[in-house]
Amino acid sequence: MADPTVAALLEWQGSRRRHVLEQVEALTEPERRAARLPSGWTPLGLVQHLALDVERVWLRRVMTGADVELPLGYAGWTVGPDVPADAVLEGYRTECALADAAVVDLPSDAAPAWWFDGGEPPYDTLRDVLLHVLVETATHAGHLDVVRELADGGQRLVLDEP
Numbered sequence: 001m002a003d004p005t006v007a008a009l010l011e012w013q014g015s016r017r018r019h020v021l022e023q024v025e026a027l028t029e030p031e032r033r034a035a036r037l038p039s040g041w042t043p044l045g046l047v048q049h050l051a052l053d054v055e056r057v058w059l060r061r062v063m064t065g066a067d068v069e070l071p072l073g074y075a076g077w078t079v080g081p082d083v084p085a086d087a088v089l090e091g092y093r094t095e096c097a098l099a100d101a102a103v104v105d106l107p108s109d110a111a112p113a114w115w116f117d118g119g120e121p122p123y124d125t126l127r128d129v130l131l132h133v134l135v136e137t138a139t140h141a142g143h144l145d146v147v148r149e150l151a152d153g154g155q156r157l158v159l160d161e162p
Contacts, residue, residue, distance in 0.1 A: 016141050017096050063102065063126055
């Protein structure tokens with residue numbers, strides 16, 4: 001049986017993942033590839049970043065030591081024009097499923113198995129890593145809310161007038 005803390009955090013993470021996918025899927029193809037902010041990231045680039053730099057790195061590589069390909073620098077944020085949007089979205093779904101499968105049976109106090117250059121990871125337990133992943137995903141979901149509203153006026157949270 002899964003550790004209740006791990007199960008609860010994965011459930012919350014699943015909700016944030018769905019939020020990310022809903023916002024990007026609601027955008028048109030050109031808007032998925034458009035940079036709306038001065039930093040230059042695109043919604044598809046953000047989804048790929050979450051797949052490779054967050055789900056793959058933190059949950060599969062850091063927590064289990066799995067031998068997975070790691071993106072270098074900002075490669076995770078870059079989606080070429082020849083890469084279909086559906087492939088990026090499906091890649092995210094796949095990485096999320098693999099990440100869940102990698103950690104679901106670990107105890108919440110499991111220590112990370114790997115860190116860059118053999119150094120000390122910034123977090124001591126799976127619980128801490130899951131909280132980091134959850135916060136990062138939620139933060140980026142908020143970024144996508146802004147991009148979505150700028151792109152087509154779509155609002156996930158509609159405030160009533162006072």
